[in-house]
Amino acid sequence: MTTTHPRAPGGRRGLHDNHPLVPYLFLLPHAVFFLVFLVYPIVFGLYISVHRWDPLSDTQPFVGAEFYLNLFRDTPQRDFFWRTLINTLLFTAISVPLLVATALGLAQLLFRPIALRTVFRSIFFMPGILSVSVMGILWRWMFENQSGLVNNVLGALGHPTIPFLTTDGWAWVPITVGTVWWTIGFNMTLYLAAMGNIPTSVYEAAELDGASGAQKFRFITVPLLQPTTLFVVVTTVLASLQLFGQPQVITAGGPARGTQSVIMYITEEAFSNNQFSSATAMSFVFGLLMLVFTAIQFRTMARDIRGGDRT
Amino acid sequence: MTDPLPATRLPTTPVPVTDTLGGRPLRRRGPRDLPRFALLLLLALLFLAPLYWMVSTSFKPEADTIAVPVQWIPAHPTIDNYREILTSPDGNILRWAWNSLFTSVAFTAAHLTVCVLAAYAFARLSFPGRDAWFWFVLSSMMVPGIVTLIPSYIMMIQLNWIDTFHALIWPGVAGAFGVFLLRQFFVGIPRELEEAARLDGANHLQVLWFVILPLSIPALATLAVFSFMASWNNYVWPLFVVHGDLQTLPVGINSFSSRYTTDYGKLMAGTAIAAVPVLVVYLLAQRYLEQGIAVTGLKE
Numbered sequence: 001m002t003t004t005h006p007r008a009p010g011g012r013r014g015l016h017d018n019h020p021l022v023p024y025l026f027l028l029p030h031a032v033f034f035l036v037f038l039v040y041p042i043v044f045g046l047y048i049s050v051h052r053w054d055p056l057s058d059t060q061p062f063v064g065a066e067f068y069l070n071l072f073r074d075t076p077q078r079d080f081f082w083r084t085l086i087n088t089l090l091f092t093a094i095s096v097p098l099l100v101a102t103a104l105g106l107a108q109l110l111f112r113p114i115a116l117r118t119v120f121r122s123i124f125f126m127p128g129i130l131s132v133s134v135m136g137i138l139w140r141w142m143f144e145n146q147s148g149l150v151n152n153v154l155g156a157l158g159h160p161t162i163p164f165l166t167t168d169g170w171a172w173v174p175i176t177v178g179t180v181w182w183t184i185g186f187n188m189t190l191y192l193a194a195m196g197n198i199p200t201s202v203y204e205a206a207e208l209d210g211a212s213g214a215q216k217f218r219f220i221t222v223p224l225l226q227p228t229t230l231f232v233v234v235t236t237v238l239a240s241l242q243l244f245g246q247p248q249v250i251t252a253g254g255p256a257r258g259t260q261s262v263i264m265y266i267t268e269e270a271f272s273n274n275q276f277s278s279a280t281a282m283s284f285v286f287g288l289l290m291l292v293f294t295a296i297q298f299r300t301m302a303r304d305i306r307g308g309d310r311t
Numbered sequence: 312m313t314d315p316l317p318a319t320r321l322p323t324t325p326v327p328v329t330d331t332l333g334g335r336p337l338r339r340r341g342p343r344d345l346p347r348f349a350l351l352l353l354l355a356l357l358f359l360a361p362l363y364w365m366v367s368t369s370f371k372p373e374a375d376t377i378a379v380p381v382q383w384i385p386a387h388p389t390i391d392n393y394r395e396i397l398t399s400p401d402g403n404i405l406r407w408a409w410n411s412l413f414t415s416v417a418f419t420a421a422h423l424t425v426c427v428l429a430a431y432a433f434a435r436l437s438f439p440g441r442d443a444w445f446w447f448v449l450s451s452m453m454v455p456g457i458v459t460l461i462p463s464y465i466m467m468i469q470l471n472w473i474d475t476f477h478a479l480i481w482p483g484v485a486g487a488f489g490v491f492l493l494r495q496f497f498v499g500i501p502r503e504l505e506e507a508a509r510l511d512g513a514n515h516l517q518v519l520w521f522v523i524l525p526l527s528i529p530a531l532a533t534l535a536v537f538s539f540m541a542s543w544n545n546y547v548w549p550l551f552v553v554h555g556d557l558q559t560l561p562v563g564i565n566s567f568s569s570r571y572t573t574d575y576g577k578l579m580a581g582t583a584i585a586a587v588p589v590l591v592v593y594l595l596a597q598r599y600l601e602q603g604i605a606v607t608g609l610k611e
Binding site for chain 1: 428448482
């Protein structure tokens with residue numbers, strides 16, 4: 001250990017040790033960035049949403065709840081906001097069960113020792129580190145009408161080509177399949193870690209009672225993994241609700257807004273239509289919805305923290 | 312999800328993914344595992360197929376990318392796609408990669424510095440308002456990113472930060488997650504070590520630097536990898552705050568893709584260039600990344 005002597009008496013000595021300001025100095029850098037780039041934008045956003053904010057104008061007249069009410073009146077904003085919100089919820093409803101069940105299945109396949117286990121784990125995890133645009137471009141190519149790999153395989157099986165990217169409904173397939181491929185490894189890793197926490201004695205006891213592999217999975221693994229499942233579900237729901245990059249890159253929201261997500265629409269309203277106030281109001285409404293899910297997540301996590309402190 | 316949580320809680324000792332199952336011997340049931348191995352192999356091949364298809368396409372001349380029947384192995388392998396996109400004035404891939412690298416390194420360094428200092432205060436110092444501020448910071452995790460996107464963008468305009476590195480680096484520096492992760496880790500470090508250093512006359516910064524940080528390498532590495540990846544793969548924010556020469560790789564590669572919508576050979580070469588560095592980093596940091604996800608995901 002490096003030995004250091006207290007500084008010579010003088011002005012600086014005061015800040016050396018137990019000066020009451022010292023803790024605040026440690027907090028200061030974080031607090032500044034936190035207040036400026038997180039707290040202030042929220043307050044500023046509230047201000048923007050109740051004014052008519054025009055980047056080219058000097059005045060921003062107060063309009064009250066107008067932009068919020070527009071989401072419930074006969075306006076294009078209402079039509080597109082709710083339609084893209086339904087798109088987003090639909091994607092969430094389809095992708096979350098896939099992402100949870102498949103991840104659990106993969107983890108179950110990989111938990112017990114098997115040859116090349118580490119290699120398999122890496123292969124399933126690896127796509128998740130690609131950026132969303134790489135993943136999106138890749139899957140757009142996979143589902144390309146004429147020469148994409150998927151249609152080629154379909155063709156080889158004697159099936160006519162499906163124009164996935166441009167057909168209403170079908171366009172969700174590349175987005176969902178790509179997302180599963182992209183993010184499944186993350187959930188799988190969470191499950192693998194949780195499975196490692198189940199004491200082997202529980203399984204041994206079940207084996208003595210003659211439980212089959214399927215029974216052990218059904219009556220031991222699944223119930224004991226329930227806290228993890230809750231966590232995985234909530235985080236996956238949150239990630240799915242924030243859908244943006246995949247449809248942006250794979251289908252550009254098409255055909256005819258069929259795969260536009262609510263965040264895509266909000267950014268379109270802000271950055272293409274220059275309707276910053278309207279877009280901010282929408283983001284607050286949508287943020288409130290997400291807050292409900294995050295609150296659940298927060299309570300789940302708080303429970304885990306308390307559990308951790310006791311040991 | 313309708314069932315209530317079970318009364319039994321999982322043991323909380325972190326057991327990272329290891330190659331043993333408790334004390335059970337490995338390969339106890341060798342032959343019966345053949346179907347499981349075959350299934351895993353099939354799934355792994357399915358997972359690798361898109362990546363293989365990317366690499367394979369990137370080495371094909373344009374005519375061969377749309378050849379029927381499909382060429383699994385390029386019939387006329389060429390590196391022209393790579394050569395052309397690396398020298399083409401349309402898409403400056405190397406410039407985007409540099410932007411991403413610079414941004415990610417600067418962001419990670421700033422993020423870690425800011426979070427380490429705050430986490431030390433929260434974990435080791437007592438002062439009025441500490442717990443209230445800590446919960447205030449934590450509660451910010453509940454705010455979805457979309458809520459701050461537009462006001463932050465307008466702030467960038469007002470600060471004249473559009474199309475500068477400042478816009479890419481500073482806004483995300485003060486996260487709650489980083490402070491939380493480090494604080495939880497610091498709390499677990501025995502106080503005796505710190506007290507010995509204090510007796511030797513070390514001040515708080517010295518305690519942090521010489522005692523706490525060396526013992527916190529796993530947490531720091533986890534946070535560093537997370538921050539780097541988050542910044543490297545960030546898409547939404549850079550899409551709106553930087554343009555042209557300052558674009559980062561994920562955004563640049565997508566703008567580039569609208570130029571080559573039909574030339575998938577070039578597009579896949581560009582995608583491969585964007586993917587390979589991050590795959591290499593992953594293979595190097597794999598252990599930290601997977602354990603970091605497992606541990607932070609479940610414990611925090």
